[in-house]
Amino acid sequence: MKHPQRRRSLVGTISAVLLLMVISVFPVATSAQEPVELLIWDQFTGPENEVVNDIYQQFTDRTDIEIVRESFDTDQMRQTVNTALSSGTGPDIIFYDAGPGYAGVLAEAGLLLPLDEMATQYGWRDRIIPSAIQGATIDDQLYGMPLQIDLIGAYYNQTIFAEEGYTPPTTVEELLAFCTQASEAGYIPMAFGNNPGWQGFHQFSMLANDMLGPDALGQLLLENEGTWDSPEIVSAIKTFFVDLQEAGCFNPDPNALTYDDANSLFYTGEALMTPTGSWLVGDIAENMPDYEVGMIPFPTPTGAQGQYWPSGIGSAFFISASSPNPTEAGQFVDYLFSPEVAQRWVGEANFTLPMEVDTSTLQISPLAQSVLDVLASASAGEIQLGYNVDVLAPAAFNDTLQNGLQAVLLGDMTPEQLASELQSTWEQTQL
Amino acid sequence: MAQLVTQPRSGARYGVGRHWSRYRAGYLFLAPSVILYAMFMIYPFFQSIYLSFTDWNGVGEIGDFVGLQNYREMIRDDLLWQSLGHNAIWVVLGTIGPLILGLALAMLLWRQPKGFTLFRTVYFLPQVLSPVIIAIVWGWVYNPVFGLLNEGLDAIGLETISRGWLGDSSTALYAVLVAAIWAETGFVFVVFLAGLQSVSRDLLEAATLDGANAWQRLKDVTIPQLSNVITVITALLLIGGFSVFDIIFVMTGGGPNHSTEVIATYTYTEAFVQNRAGYSATLSLILTVISLVASVVFIRFRERGAQ
Amino acid sequence: MATPAAAQERPSYGTGGRRSRFRPGWSLMQYGLLTFFLLVFLVPFIWIWSSAFKESREIARDPFGLPATLRWDNLQEAWTTGQFDRYMGNTVIYCAAIVTGVVVLSCMAGYALALLPLPARGPILVVFLLGLMVPFQSVMIPIYYFLQDLNLLGTYWAFIIPGIALRLSFGIFLMRGFFRGLPPELADAARLDGANEWQTFRQVMLPLSVPGIATLVVLQFINTWNAFLMPLVFVQRDELRPVALGTLFFFGRFTADRGLIAAGVTISMLPMIVIFLLLQRRFIEGITAGALKS
Known part of the structure; x- marks a missing residue:
């Protein structure tokens, strides 16, 4: 192959001419002309779906900018977003996971629009808390506007806990005792679905923060100081993915259970706890009208440095580099973070x-309030939050972690093996 | 290419004009197909070969030429060999399974018993449906919470066997394979049913009179007469088996822990999730080579059979 | 190409009755087996169809019972939220365009390669043969970027054009085989009557190849209707998705709502099942002939 570029364009020209002749007889997807149309891909498939429609619609009512919404399951979005953005005809705005392993890959490929100018123009940096801005910043450039700040912990069914006389476990030891009690009473102590495997990131993060302490974990993740094959990491993996599993804390076959199926087990009261993030608060309110639910930081393992809530920004709004209407897209993003819309979120x-919202006029459920309280005391400096590993780690590392945690659950790999694989993948990504 | 070919015939010299008038109709009939085929098959195929020598990330300008680096990486890539191993299992079981089941069903319906049309319709039904549908339906069957399979096993007292079929690395590949065999059997079945119509009944009766039992009749009389059909079906299933993608992609996406990864799903992930278009092109060429070899062997085999 | 005679003639049914030397035991066992497999193939579908009429809670409580009442809500909701009307419409467009394209081009090329004088016929055949052997994955990445260069991504053409191009090999070989089975004297006679090549093809040879065309139509129709990977990669916009792909994304979005998923899957498979039941013989003959002649 001598000149692939030239050949490409030559064949391209010939075929374009030929195709033009055919195309004229066939209706092609119409490209909007008069009112500007923005295509947005989001991941709002839960109970918030209707609210989102309404929020988008209000924007159209005010500005005459048409919003076309396509919502996706997270996994399917991850599988298709690359091709869609690089096609040049993809969405103008995507609501996608921040962090180097997700949006970072897209930004590096030049698929996302840097938002620094818009941020200055609209004063976004004054509105959003700095740590969230930091989370959507890649190579010193701001690319996204994070909508959610997540806490990761464990939900427990307060109603059934009270009926059965259980107390929420604070240490792994207590958790193991609870598991025995709950199983004997015919419950699944903890619902855990690890299909297709990203769920394991969060459990790993909780235990890794407790074992290493957020300072050391942050050093490792952000400064590359320390190693992943330390005894603390091995123990973090082992505690959740071997010990709890062997003690019968989970439903059978976590690897076969999807996130939604695991949540259903918790919603119906079959399972009494579930370890996941604060993004589920809305779904819980919707699906568990008959139960009171509380959220606690994950029980601490023995030898831990302390008990921490891993926290990180969830998904953020990004603008496609090939969007023909970046100005309108910016206008829309700004609208989504206006005080009035923030109240609706x-x-x-x-x-x-990740911003100040006046909640005085809002009705907030006790569960949601407890999350807000934790975040408030964190920003007041009263407690230290932990790191959510996968949103800070590169894609290849996440891949090794995801498959490795599945393998450990299955007994195909030991925690020690996984820890050393993590370290070697990490070293490759740091080159 | 075609213009260069001159065929001197009976002493006459063919100029461009004579050549054109002789072959014009052929060229014109062929031209649309050749153009389309060249643009969307031949050209991409060579482009793919070129990409396999680059480290292109799939976005923007084509990456740097890296020589054989992708090929070196490929040889050391455990995941590739693991995927090829899964392909091998898939090809063997995914061929034998439908062959045996399809033949059995065709034999059962050979003499068109009452209800023939009903049975044939139902057996063939999965074949007209999209792999997406098959995969979703079977995903439900295997669901660990409410799946048909586990509930069925529990109901007949086999709780010990029930498990999360798609979440267990030792069963996931076979679980997907069962779904695929289930879907593919209908196709094999109808082809056998057609093939059986040409099996000589006189020979079968003669064999019966000679005292051959049912198994001997099947083995010595029926199957040899079906050998041609068997070869065709085997070849189609084999080639399909190497490039299997849809059902695995939807049911497991290659997981858990790559235990259902095959070369086609691996290629897809490398290209569109990991942004490694160059390496992905290298992987896809392996798939091509395997398919080519399988096809050529098959063609030779058939030619020999036909002679 | 060796072709079993059975594939060309219709199987002669009804001869089995005369030879009734089956023992009742065998017959019982035969029906036992047939019914067993009938259930194996049917039960998963019946389960999904009946779930489509249930609430998710009902499914969770009693996954296998028949629905207490026939609730049409799921189906209605799936139809509207899942935009199945749009997906179906798209699929019809894709099928019409691709099947027509493949059939027209394959007939012309197959005819040329079978009966018209051509230089280098052998090499051309080999090149088209390659298309039968090269798997789609090997060309999908370059085609994707090629379509991008042509500004065709995000239009119906992104699936239609490669859809036609990549299926040409199969169609050409099938039609060539068919035309070679026709007596060439017919064409010669037409030419002597003063017909040009196009008229000869269109008015004499093409009508004779209707059975071959029917096979090709059936196969391409099934393939296109069910296509998944090609639209997944080339068709990025939800509003352009064909139904198989639309179903997959629908499944991803509503996976927790089992009643709704069952309804969506039921809707998605319904048209194909109806078409199959109506044209059953054509389908089965088409598939059989396609397998044995390619």
């Missing part, structure tokens, strides 16, 4: 935003 969609 918190009050109606049950989201936790």
